[in-house]
Amino acid sequence: MVDLPSAGKLAPAAERKSIAHVGRLLPGSQGGDWGLEPIGVLGKWLDRLYRAIESVLVVFICVLVAIVTFEVIMRYFFGLPVIWGRDVVLWLYSAGFLLPVAYHYACNKQICASDLVYNLRLTPRQRATIDLVSNAMLAAVAVFLFRPAVNRLLFAIRLNEVSILTLWRPPLWPLLALIPIMLVLIGLQSVRGLAQAAALLGKGDDAA
Amino acid sequence: MSPEVMVIATFVAIIAGIVIGVPVATVLPAVGMLLGTIFMGPRALDFMVRGIFAVMTNDVLIALPLFVFMGCMLQSSGVADKLFHNLRVALGSVRGGLGIVTIILSTILAATTGIIGTAVVMMGVLALPTMLEAKYSRPLAAGLVCAGGTLGILIPPSIMLILYGLSAGMSVVALFAAAIVPGLLLSAMYMLYTAIRCHFRPDLGPPLSRTERENLAATRYLPELLWSLVPPLVLIAGVLGAIFLGVATPTEAAGTGAFSTVLLSAFMRKFSRKALVGAARETVTISATILWLAAGAQMFTSVFLAQGGGEVIKGWVLGFAGGHPAIVLAIMMLTLFLLGKLICWVGILLITVPLFTPIAITLGWDPLWFGMLVCVNLQMSFLTPPFAYAIFYLKQVAPPEMTLLDIYRGVWPFIGLQALGLLLIIVFPEIVLWLPGLLLR
Numbered sequence: 039m040v041d042l043p044s045a046g047k048l049a050p051a052a053e054r055k056s057i058a059h060v061g062r063l064l065p066g067s068q069g070g071d072w073g074l075e076p077i078g079v080l081g082k083w084l085d086r087l088y089r090a091i092e093s094v095l096v097v098f099i100c101v102l103v104a105i106v107t108f109e110v111i112m113r114y115f116f117g118l119p120v121i122w123g124r125d126v127v128l129w130l131y132s133a134g135f136l137l138p139v140a141y142h143y144a145c146n147k148q149i150c151a152s153d154l155v156y157n158l159r160l161t162p163r164q165r166a167t168i169d170l171v172s173n174a175m176l177a178a179v180a181v182f183l184f185r186p187a188v189n190r191l192l193f194a195i196r197l198n199e200v201s202i203l204t205l206w207r208p209p210l211w212p213l214l215a216l217i218p219i220m221l222v223l224i225g226l227q228s229v230r231g232l233a234q235a236a237a238l239l240g241k242g243d244d245a246a
Numbered sequence: 247m248s249p250e251v252m253v254i255a256t257f258v259a260i261i262a263g264i265v266i267g268v269p270v271a272t273v274l275p276a277v278g279m280l281l282g283t284i285f286m287g288p289r290a291l292d293f294m295v296r297g298i299f300a301v302m303t304n305d306v307l308i309a310l311p312l313f314v315f316m317g318c319m320l321q322s323s324g325v326a327d328k329l330f331h332n333l334r335v336a337l338g339s340v341r342g343g344l345g346i347v348t349i350i351l352s353t354i355l356a357a358t359t360g361i362i363g364t365a366v367v368m369m370g371v372l373a374l375p376t377m378l379e380a381k382y383s384r385p386l387a388a389g390l391v392c393a394g395g396t397l398g399i400l401i402p403p404s405i406m407l408i409l410y411g412l413s414a415g416m417s418v419v420a421l422f423a424a425a426i427v428p429g430l431l432l433s434a435m436y437m438l439y440t441a442i443r444c445h446f447r448p449d450l451g452p453p454l455s456r457t458e459r460e461n462l463a464a465t466r467y468l469p470e471l472l473w474s475l476v477p478p479l480v481l482i483a484g485v486l487g488a489i490f491l492g493v494a495t496p497t498e499a500a501g502t503g504a505f506s507t508v509l510l511s512a513f514m515r516k517f518s519r520k521a522l523v524g525a526a527r528e529t530v531t532i533s534a535t536i537l538w539l540a541a542g543a544q545m546f547t548s549v550f551l552a553q554g555g556g557e558v559i560k561g562w563v564l565g566f567a568g569g570h571p572a573i574v575l576a577i578m579m580l581t582l583f584l585l586g587k588l589i590c591w592v593g594i595l596l597i598t599v600p601l602f603t604p605i606a607i608t609l610g611w612d613p614l615w616f617g618m619l620v621c622v623n624l625q626m627s628f629l630t631p632p633f634a635y636a637i638f639y640l641k642q643v644a645p646p647e648m649t650l651l652d653i654y655r656g657v658w659p660f661i662g663l664q665a666l667g668l669l670l671i672i673v674f675p676e677i678v679l680w681l682p683g684l685l686l687r
Contacts, residue, residue, distance in 0.1 A: 092530065099315060099526040103508070106312065106501025110494060127497075132302040134311060134530060135537040142535055148269035149539055151589045151633060156267030172268040175276035182279055186291040190299075217298055 077233040084226060088141040095134050102130045121206045128203065129213060136216045140223035143176065143231070166238040173231035180225035187217040247284075253558045256281055256550065260597075270593040271535075271542040278546035281553065290549050297544035301537060305497060306408060306418050310360075311533035312500035313403050316485075316507050317359030318525035318532075323511035325477050326351055326368050332471035334376070338454035342444025344380055345390045345451050346437045348373040352394025353433040354475075356401035357482045358503075360408070361532070362628055366395030366636050370643035383450040384648055386443070389656030392636040393436055393663070396628045399591075400621055401429035403485060403500065406591065409540060410617055413599035418496050419489055423682040424614045428622055431677060432667045439663055477510050490685050536592050543596030551600065559601050560608065571609050575672070578602050579623055586627025590635070595624060618671060618678040626664045629657040 109123035142148050150156075156168060191214045193199070200207040247255075256277060263273035275294060282290020301307060330351055337343035348369055355365040369391045377387040399406045402422035411418035444451035485503040488494035494502070511517040550556070567573040578598075585594045599620065606616040628636040637653050644653070671677050 092527065095530045096523055096526040099311065099529050100522065103312060103315060103501055103504045106308075106498060107505040110498045110502050114493070127308060128303065131308045131311060135302070135534050135541075136298075138530055138534045139538045142531065142538070143269070143272075147531055147535055148271050149535055149590050149592060150267055150269040151264050152267040154265050154267065154588060154632070168266050168268065171266075172272055175263070175268065176272050179272065179275045179279060182283075182291055183275075183294060186288075186295045187298075190292075190295055213302065214299070216302070217295060 077230055080226065081230050084140070084144065084223075084230060087223075088138075088144060091137050091141060095138060098130045098134050102127060102134070105130070121204055122208075124203045125201050125206055125208050128201075132213055132216055136220040137223070139220055140227040143224060143227050163239060166235045169231060170235040170239065173228045173235060176224055177228035177232065180221045180228060184218060184221045184225070187214075187221055191215055191218060249554050249558045252281070252285070252553065253555050256555065264589055264593070270589065271539040274539075274542040274546040274597070278549045282549035285553050286549065290552075293548045293552065294545040297548045298541045300544055301412075301541040304412060305495075306411060307537065307540070309403075309418075309495075309497040309500040310405050310408050310536065311529050312497065312504045313360035313405055313408070314532045315525055315529040316403075316500065316504040317361045317364040317398075318528045319504065319507040319511060319521070320355070320359055320481075321364050321368055322516055322521040322525065323507060324514045324516040325510060326355065326372060328470070328474040329354070329478070330372050330376075332474050334454075336468075336471055338458070340441070341448050341453050342440040342451035343453055344373065344377050344382065345386065345440040345444065348377070348390045349394045349433055349436045349440065352391075352397055353401065353430070354478050354482070356394075356397040356429065356433075357403075357486065358478055358507075359398055360403045360405040362395045362398040362636060363639055364395075365398045366391060366639040367643055369394055370640050374640075374644060374648070377451075378645065378647075380454065381449075381452055384652040385656030386440070386450050387656070388640060388644070388648060388653040389658075389660050390436070390440065392629055392634075392640055392653065392657050393660035394433075395636050395639070396625045396664075397429055397433055399628065400425050400432070400625050402426060402489075403496070403503070404621075405536065406595065406621055406624065408496070409536070409592065409595055410599060410621060412540065413543075413596055414603045414613065414617060416613055416617060420614060420682050420686055421617055422486070422489060422496070423685045424618050424678045425621065427677050427681050428618055428667065428671055431670065432622070432625075432664065435663045435667060436660065439659065443659075477513070481506055481510065539592050540596060543593075543600075546597075547600045556601055556604060560605050563605050564608065569609075571611075574605065574609065575619075578605070579619065579668070582620060582623045583626060583630070586624060586633075587630045588633055590633065591624045591627045594627065595620070612675065612679060614682060615671070615675045615678045619668065622664065622668045622671060626661055626668075629661050629664070 105123055105127055109120045109127075113119045156165060160168075191211060194209075194211045194214050199210040201210050201213070259277045259280075260273055263277070264270055278294060279290065282293065286293070330347065333347040333350060334344060337347050340346065351373070352365045352369055355368060359365070374387055374391055377390075378384065398404070402425050404422070404425065407421040407425055408418055410416070411421055440451065481503060484506060485499045488499045488502070489496055508517065508522070511521065563569075563574055563577060566577060582594060582598065585598070602620070603613065603616070606613065628634060631637065631654055634657070637650070637657065640653055641648075641650060
């Protein structure tokens with residue numbers, strides 16, 4: 039059961055042949071045909087990385103539940119508040135929300151209204167064009183936000199900024215570091231998506 | 247460029263992007279970035295990074311993955327199986343009884359989860375085949391499962407209310423308290439509709455035959471019924487009770503609730519490593535996609551509002567037909583309803599609420615009342631085709647003979663009931679405001 043997958047995955051008429059999926063269905067050789075071997079390698083590495091991230095985040099979610107419960111039990115039943123609880127919970131939650139963003143783009147799980155146009159009688163070239171636009175927008179977001187995100191991180195490191203949520207006061211930079219990491223991941227994912235869309239556009243409508 | 251042209255260009259770009267199928271979480275920051283760099287320069291990018299950080303450090307949003315995990319885990323716990331059987335015995339002799347049982351169970355599930363998928367899938371697997379076997383009309387059966395499922399997003403704990411709290415800057419606890427009566431009202435309306443419809447048309451929802459009832463009721467069902475009610479009621483009391491009594495914050499209640507569903511699953515002998523990993527994986531997907539969209543919306547609205555876009559929209563809406571409150575409300579409700587047919591509720595909520603809330607405040611409307619109007623309205627978006635999540639879920643688990651046309655035909659009466667519920671809340675604001683006044687004095 040998924041509450042909010044892309045409509046494409048669930049809609050009965052939605053056989054969304056997205057570029058991101060094409061990348062998975064036709065790995066390696068497809069890139070080779072179009073002189074895109076580096077993209078094929080990038081795709082393989084990204085898929086491996088995504089699988090690793092997903093495995094780690096599955097553990098994170100379980101630990102998140104355990105820590106919140108532990109904190110409540112310690113506070114209400116033993117009168118011993120856990121000083122590190124809230125900050126660790128924030129780290130786990132933030133990692134759980136930012137690290138899989140690129141992965142969800144790769145497997146078309148980001149929320150989109152694909153049933154309005156995308157899934158309805160579009161040719162593969164038209165779909166590839168939309169994917170090209172979509173990935174270009176994503177790349178722009180990753181590229182333009184990267185610098186301010188790194189600047190914010192460096193600022194926190196330079197000033198030894200700490201979290202003020204609890205008396206534990208851990209450094210803030212691990213939390214802030216997640217933003218540029220996420221941006222790098224979505225940047226790489228958008229490069230992969232752009233290359234695959236371009237490859238499909240080059241192949242024409244027979245590609246599907 | 248005048249602010250009016252800026253607003254029109256922005257919304258044309260957003261709508262065009264969404265309609266062609268670009269993920270909403272890409273469209274919003276990309277448009278926001280373009281808008282920001284044109285009007286504010288590089289400073290806009292700092293605003294946007296701050297928007298991501300605001301979602302990362304929002305204390306209440308931590309409850310979102312926890313409530314999602316709770317729902318996913320509950321689905322594999324088997325908590326509904328026995329309850330469904332016993333309720334079926336209890337109400338089997340009534341015309342439309344199975345339909346009423348479906349709504350009762352969906353309401354109980356709604357009070358234990360914050361998402362709609364859990365109830366639709368559970369009822370789709372459990373109640374739908376039973377109703378079809380009992381010769382229920384296919385559209386009615388489908389409509390009941392879909393409409394019952396949508397209660398999950400309204401009756402607290404609800405991830406919609408958590409996101410609404412973020413967008414409107416309101417207390418999630420107050421929103422939880424405000425949503426209880428409207429949720430129960432809709433549930434009662436669905437049951438009443440089923441009872442009346444099946445009373446006059448018994449062929450739509452026939453009662454169980456005497457033999458079937460005797461076969462089912464071989465054991466003492468009343469004690470069993472009460473016993474099977476215990477786990478979900480304990481869960482509801484533990485989570486909602488803790489929140490409303492001020493014992494725990496929504497995040498703490500969500501965490502302990504999630505942990506309790508793991509224990510419950512073990513108690514029902516349904517716990518396995520596979521179920522746990524599956525629930526955690528679903529949680530990552532559902533919550534990360536919603537939260538990334540929330541971050542995208544924050545990035546967009548921080549720039550859009552800083553450029554005075556909110557003021558322009560406020561001026562337009564209030565200027566329309568002399569700013570008569572009824573007309574303003576009708577425009578806003580119609581906008582939400584139409585958007586609900588096209589895009590997912592998360593996008594609608596995160597885009598429209600920051601723009602509509604200041605208008606509501608200017609007109610002197612109670613923010614809780616207005617919030618509930620938005621949430622009940624968005625509930626319809628789960629049922630209104632073409633973009634209707636409840637229908638997608640049901641189709642995934644429904645038997646092959648259940649066609650999409652059956653489901654579409656079945657949901658319309660319930661959309662009508664939701665619209666009637668919305669109207670009742672508009673006319674009688676006490677439906678929303680009574681309980682928060684009582685609980686949160």
